[in-house]
Amino acid sequence: MMNVALAKAEPERALSDVFTVARDRLPGDGKVGEFRRQALESYERMGLPHRRIEDWKYTDLRVLMREVLPPAVEPDAAALKHGAAALKLHAIAGVRRLVLVDGVLAPKLSETANLEQGLRIRTLREVLEGADAALQAELLAPDISNPMVALNGAMMADGVIIDVADGASLSQPLHIVHIAGGARPAAMFTRSLLKLGSNASATLVESYIAGEGAKAYQVHDSLIVSIGDGARLDHVRLVEDSREAFNISSSLVTLGAKAHFNTFGLTSGPNVSRYQAVIAFAGEGSQVHANGVNLLNGRQHADSTLLLDHAVPNCQSREIFRSVVDDRGHSVFQGRIIVRPDAQKTDAKMMTRALLLSDEAEADNKPELEIFADDVTCGHGATTGALDESLLFYLRARGLSEKEAQALLIQAFVGEAIESIASDALRDLVISAARRWLGARG
Numbered sequence: 001m002m003n004v005a006l007a008k009a010e011p012e013r014a015l016s017d018v019f020t021v022a023r024d025r026l027p028g029d030g031k032v033g034e035f036r037r038q039a040l041e042s043y044e045r046m047g048l049p050h051r052r053i054e055d056w057k058y059t060d061l062r063v064l065m066r067e068v069l070p071p072a073v074e075p076d077a078a079a080l081k082h083g084a085a086a087l088k089l090h091a092i093a094g095v096r097r098l099v100l101v102d103g104v105l106a107p108k109l110s111e112t113a114n115l116e117q118g119l120r121i122r123t124l125r126e127v128l129e130g131a132d133a134a135l136q137a138e139l140l141a142p143d144i145s146n147p148m149v150a151l152n153g154a155m156m157a158d159g160v161i162i163d164v165a166d167g168a169s170l171s172q173p174l175h176i177v178h179i180a181g182g183a184r185p186a187a188m189f190t191r192s193l194l195k196l197g198s199n200a201s202a203t204l205v206e207s208y209i210a211g212e213g214a215k216a217y218q219v220h221d222s223l224i225v226s227i228g229d230g231a232r233l234d235h236v237r238l239v240e241d242s243r244e245a246f247n248i249s250s251s252l253v254t255l256g257a258k259a260h261f262n263t264f265g266l267t268s269g270p271n272v273s274r275y276q277a278v279i280a281f282a283g284e285g286s287q288v289h290a291n292g293v294n295l296l297n298g299r300q301h302a303d304s305t306l307l308l309d310h311a312v313p314n315c316q317s318r319e320i321f322r323s324v325v326d327d328r329g330h331s332v333f334q335g336r337i338i339v340r341p342d343a344q345k346t347d348a349k350m351m352t353r354a355l356l357l358s359d360e361a362e363a364d365n366k367p368e369l370e371i372f373a374d375d376v377t378c379g380h381g382a383t384t385g386a387l388d389e390s391l392l393f394y395l396r397a398r399g400l401s402e403k404e405a406q407a408l409l410i411q412a413f414v415g416e417a418i419e420s421i422a423s424d425a426l427r428d429l430v431i432s433a434a435r436r437w438l439g440a441r442g
Contacts, residue, residue: 019154022071026157028128028136035140039153046147055276058332058364059303061148064272065246069218071155072102072186079181082211084109086179090209090240092429095175101211102181103188104158118168118200124159124191135161139193141252142222146276148248152189152222159192162204166197166228173203173426178221180214180242187218198228198256203423204235208249208269210242219247219270229256229283234422237265238433239273243298247273257283264421265292266430267302268437274303281308281315281343288317291417295437296329296361303332310343319350322414325361326441336368337378344373350380355387355413357406407438 019040026036048065049056075083083101087109098121099109105123112121127135139161144150160176176192196202208219219241227233241247247270255261267273279288294302308317323331333352354363367380387409395405414434421427 018070022155025074026155027125031133032128032136032140036154039144039150042144042150043147043154046150049147055305055334058330058334058366059274059301064301065218068151068220069185069187071157072182072188072217074104075101075106075181079211080106080109082213083179083181086181086209086211087177090177090207092173092175092205094425095173095205097175097177098160099177099179100158100160100188100190101179102186103190105160116168116170116172118165118197119170120163122161124156124161127161135193138195138224138226139191142224142250146250148220148274148276149222149250152191152220152250155187155189155220156191156222157189159190161192162194164194164196164200164202166200168197168200170202173205173423175205175207178206178208178219179211180209180217180219180245181211182217183213185216187220189220191222191224193224194233195226196228196231196233199230200228201232202234203426204233205426206235206237208239208241208247210245215242216244217242217246219245219249221248222250223252225251225253227253227255227259227261230258231256232260233262235261235263236421236426236430237263237275238430239265239267239275240269240433241273243269243271243300245270249273249275251275251277253277253279254282255280255286255288258285259283260287262289262420262422263291264417264430265304266295266433267293267304268295268433271299272301274305276305278307278309279317281310281312284312284314286315289420290317291320291420293321293414293417293434294323294325294331295414295434296323296331297326297441299328301330301332303334305332305334307336307338308348310337310339310346310348313343314345315343316347317349319352320417320420321352322417323352323354323363324357324410324414325354325363326357328358328360330362330364332364334366334368335380336370337380339369339371339373339376339378341372344375346373346376346378348376348378352382353413354384355410356384357387403441410438411435
């Protein structure tokens with residue numbers, strides 16, 4: 001593993017030297033190679049994001065992360081063994097697993113055979129080294145003006161490419177599992193793509209977990225999603241990385257006409273995390289429900305930054321976000337809704353609430369509306385507070401301990417966001433993860 005840090009604060013040639021060494025094992029030449037070079041130059045111009053950039057004012061990576069670790073090497077037998085053990089602890093029944101260990105697809109841990117009709121699965125490496133120029137163009141589409149997206153584009157090593165044919169309705173949820181298996185600090189650069197055909201339906205679960213011995217690693221992930229006309233995607237993210245880990249994830253989602261996207265994210269694990277998503281309405285009559293929960297303690301920092309871009313008429317979006325922050329934790333929610341001039345009859349609402357369990361806990365909520373159409377229904381709200389002492393007294397008076405009473409109120413507080421999950425099994429999975437966090441509180 002290369003013992004060199006990728007950071008703007010280091011000499012300019014450091015990142016270029018690391019990229020040069022890593023380039024031989026990164027997939028794709030020609031246009032892909034040129035894109036990598038441009039993305040690298042874009043990142044080098046900007047460096048790690050800092051508080052003087054408005055979208056990053058609450059998440060200064062130059063302070064929180066300081067440097068980008070060298071890329072992880074392909075997992076060895078020990079890493080795969082740790083990955084398999086971690087997978088058993090986070091197993092979900094009835095799903096099709098697609099497992100990335102240290103940023104590389106692990107075929108022996110994944111279920112890529114006997115696919116349902118209408119489902120095709122490939123690796124990022126396979127596509128970038130192949131001849132499908134149109135699909136490569138989709139993978140290289142994200143705007144590299146965002147420094148962390150640019151870094152991901154320059155260094156992406158592997159991921160999964162999922163195609164769901166028109167009219168196909170997958171009976172099994174797809175579960176992409178990101179596992180850190182290596183014991184030495186390293187960075188994993190992954191990029192995945194999901195294309196959902198017209199009138200198709202699927203459920204996608206993403207998990208971020210650590211194998212034994214994996215601690216101070218970094219995740220740099222991006223997901224590109226295309227939802228066809230009349231299609232539906234249910235999406236659940238569970239971020240349960242090591243307490244010393246950093247997780248920077250980006251999503252770009254585009255909806256066709258009369259499409260439905262229901263997404264939920266729970267963050268409870270890493271030391272520092274940032275989830276940034278751009279959800280674009282490209283067809284009329286579509287709906288988005290984007291919900292999330294941060295459960296933080298210690299000195300954890302979690303940032304959820306969402307941009308919903310209403311560019312066409314007659315679409316609806318709903319956002320519900322909850323954060324529970326203990327000790328010296330810091331939760332950030334930035335929700336921005338843009339209603340463009342042609343997006344008449346837009347119905348968009350956003351609500352974020354934070355519950356602070358200590359005097360040193362912090363929550364920054366920043367809802368924004370940019371409306372350029374006149375026939376719309378839009379609204380947003382934000383609240384921050386502590387547990388209701390009268391309700392705590394009521395529950396204590398009925399025999400509950402203080403910890404039990406607090407847990408009950410916290411579960412009720414986050415419940416509205418969790419209830420948005422359509423699948424009973426996945427909803428129970430998220431509730432179990434929340435209860436684990438509650439049970440671990442001092």
